[in-house]
Amino acid sequence: MPDGRIAGLVTDQTAESYADTFDTNVLGVLLSMKHELRAMLPTGERSIVNVSSAYGSVGAAGASVYVASKHAVEGRTKSAALEVAGTGVSGET
Numbered sequence: 001m002p003d004g005r006i007a008g009l010v011t012d013q014t015a016e017s018y019a020d021t022f023d024t025n026v027l028g029v030l031l032s033m034k035h036e037l038r039a040m041l042p043t044g045e046r047s048i049v050n051v052s053s054a055y056g057s058v059g060a061a062g063a064s065v066y067v068a069s070k071h072a073v074e075g076r077t078k079s080a081a082l083e084v085a086g087t088g089v090s091g092e093t
């Protein structure tokens with residue numbers, strides 16, 4: 001989007017607006033969890049809580065890229081929780 005906002009119609013989105021939003025909201029969570037889990041797994045009994053948004057479970061007209069990134073955070077966190085099930089470490093949104 002020319003003005004750099006996260007809102008806008010699908011037809012207004014660019015690869016840059018997508019990358020800006022996903023790098024912050026999705027890649028940031030992925031890299032954080034990667035390093036958090038590396039530190040937490042040896043000791044167990046810890047929790048990671050990722051704060052998403054109500055948009056992590058609903059759609060919103062004019063905010064498709066942002067909404068998609070929040071859905072990705074929800075899915076990434078749930079998947080990581082399944083990956084570490086039984087280790088004493090949990091993940092929640």
